[in-house]
Amino acid sequence: MPTLKRVVLLDKIDPSASEILTRNGVEALVFVKFSDIPADVLGSLDGLVIRSATTVSADLMDKCPNLAIIGRAGTGVDNVDVPAATARGIVVMNTPGGNTISAAEHTCYMVVSLARLATNNNVLMKSHKWNKQIGSELLGKTLGIIGLGRIGSEVASRMQSFGMRTVGFDPIVSKEQAAKSGIEWMTLDELWPVCDFITVHTPLIPQTKDLISEKTFAKCKKGVKVINVARGGIISETDLLAALESGQCGGAGLDVFIEEPLKDWKLVDHPNVIATSHLGASTKEAQLKCGQEIAQQFVDFSNNAAGLVGVINSPALVSSLSSDNSPWLKLGQALSQISASLSDGVKGQWSISSAGAGQPANLKSFVVAAVAVGVLKTQQSNSVNVINAPSLADKAGISVAVNLSADASGDTKAGLSVVSPGGVKASGYVDGSQPFLSSVGSSVFPAPVPLSGSIFVGKKSGDLGGLLTALAGSGLQALSISSGDVVVGVASSPVSLPGFSNLTL
Numbered sequence: 001m002p003t004l005k006r007v008v009l010l011d012k013i014d015p016s017a018s019e020i021l022t023r024n025g026v027e028a029l030v031f032v033k034f035s036d037i038p039a040d041v042l043g044s045l046d047g048l049v050i051r052s053a054t055t056v057s058a059d060l061m062d063k064c065p066n067l068a069i070i071g072r073a074g075t076g077v078d079n080v081d082v083p084a085a086t087a088r089g090i091v092v093m094n095t096p097g098g099n100t101i102s103a104a105e106h107t108c109y110m111v112v113s114l115a116r117l118a119t120n121n122n123v124l125m126k127s128h129k130w131n132k133q134i135g136s137e138l139l140g141k142t143l144g145i146i147g148l149g150r151i152g153s154e155v156a157s158r159m160q161s162f163g164m165r166t167v168g169f170d171p172i173v174s175k176e177q178a179a180k181s182g183i184e185w186m187t188l189d190e191l192w193p194v195c196d197f198i199t200v201h202t203p204l205i206p207q208t209k210d211l212i213s214e215k216t217f218a219k220c221k222k223g224v225k226v227i228n229v230a231r232g233g234i235i236s237e238t239d240l241l242a243a244l245e246s247g248q249c250g251g252a253g254l255d256v257f258i259e260e261p262l263k264d265w266k267l268v269d270h271p272n273v274i275a276t277s278h279l280g281a282s283t284k285e286a287q288l289k290c291g292q293e294i295a296q297q298f299v300d301f302s303n304n305a306a307g308l309v310g311v312i313n314s315p316a317l318v319s320s321l322s323s324d325n326s327p328w329l330k331l332g333q334a335l336s337q338i339s340a341s342l343s344d345g346v347k348g349q350w351s352i353s354s355a356g357a358g359q360p361a362n363l364k365s366f367v368v369a370a371v372a373v374g375v376l377k378t379q380q381s382n383s384v385n386v387i388n389a390p391s392l393a394d395k396a397g398i399s400v401a402v403n404l405s406a407d408a409s410g411d412t413k414a415g416l417s418v419v420s421p422g423g424v425k426a427s428g429y430v431d432g433s434q435p436f437l438s439s440v441g442s443s444v445f446p447a448p449v450p451l452s453g454s455i456f457v458g459k460k461s462g463d464l465g466g467l468l469t470a471l472a473g474s475g476l477q478a479l480s481i482s483s484g485d486v487v488v489g490v491a492s493s494p495v496s497l498p499g500f501s502n503l504t505l
Helices: 015-021 060-061 081-085 100-116 119-125 150-160 175-180 189-193 235-246 284-302 316-322 326-340 365-376 387-397 464-473
Strands: 007-011 027-030 047-050 070-071 091-094 142-146 165-169 197-200 226-230 249-254 274-275 348-355 398-403 413-418 424-429 432-442 443-450 454-459 475-480 487-490 500-503
Touching: 007 015, 015 027, 015 284, 047 284, 060 081, 060 413, 070 284, 081 226, 081 387, 091 284, 100 119, 100 150, 100 197, 100 226, 100 249, 100 274, 142 189, 150 165, 150 387, 165 189, 165 197, 235 249, 235 274, 274 365, 316 326, 316 365, 326 348, 326 365, 326 413, 326 424, 326 432, 326 500, 365 387, 387 398, 443 487
Parallel strands: 007 027, 007 047, 047 070, 070 091, 142 165, 142 197, 197 226, 226 249, 249 274, 348 398
Antiparallel strands: 348 413, 413 424, 424 432, 432 443, 454 487, 454 500, 475 487
């Protein structure tokens, strides 16, 4: 991945972000809005940091031709066109832990306020009206938490201290994991009817849009109270207002809305609604942590550091930065490049298989992207990387099937084989940190070929001596000649012999 040189920070990112970037040799430029950025800066920036005020669309990305990474100082990335970024090979990051405590505390404030009617009573007091409203205790009440990630878990631990029973649902969290946080895992159909309060902590995606609606309110206890400090649209605002007016919903604590800033105030004006203006992460501490975290993640990205966190759109990138995985990524790319260069076409299904002991446990998380990169590099000159290669391959009619061996026994060197749709098979292995080519089809190389730098590959025809003389005349050296007809060598200069290809690995 590229070394970052110039990063723009928008939306009043905490100044600590600029300091961290500058200290690590990255130029940091600060603007309030995207429209404030001069044209010459747009053309040269390779990193962009935003909060929630800026929407990063495909058109905006097109105005930044060198953009390599977008950082969201916060959790939600619904204001970033992630598919468009992925197609362009742009990394999208967030700061998954920066605002956790602030958002959790704000949720707990909503729960307590709804129980004791405290916020609305405060408004009455400021209007010089003495009205002793009757609230309810939280002890023994049931709180349903939808989304059991960092924020949901922190909410649970805090509300358990009030004596609340905490139940929850998350499709990627097991019952055992939930139990470690004192949460009783339930399906949604089990959760709706038992809860006195329900809080949502999920991203806004098609599966969570209108998650709480007329249909789900009908399954809940009469008078259930709901809280949303996540994303507007997870609770249907139209159905919520109807449920409040009918009494099916006894109150709502809302920090986020479908349209922000608000224009339609009907829901907020309801007397049983507590509303704040997207303040979940608006604390000094959260802004400081989010700014520091996104800046450090950018520095780690620029340095190709292992253990990269916060990447939204490329698990292959994260895996490939490990020193143990890097040679395997190079092996997959190189084998697919060699196979593609010797094939009549690349469309169709490619296959990857592995064998031997010592292959990475998470090989599958990046090997498909690696092979896609290798194939596409032989077909197009535009920028291809592990981020956009899978989607570009799909558009080009290229698919990849994976068959990774679970057998880690024996003395066989751990390796891969890549087969093109036309049946050209390239095989190699990793020794230490170096990938090697061992065979192409039935052609076995007596001396394994190191797969790095610039090489040429082709099929010999006619007299071998004549071929070697032609290569030498071009200043080229054959590294290894297989038992069949494949020749691989170091390409110190481009080779222009019929049937040979130049590859940069």
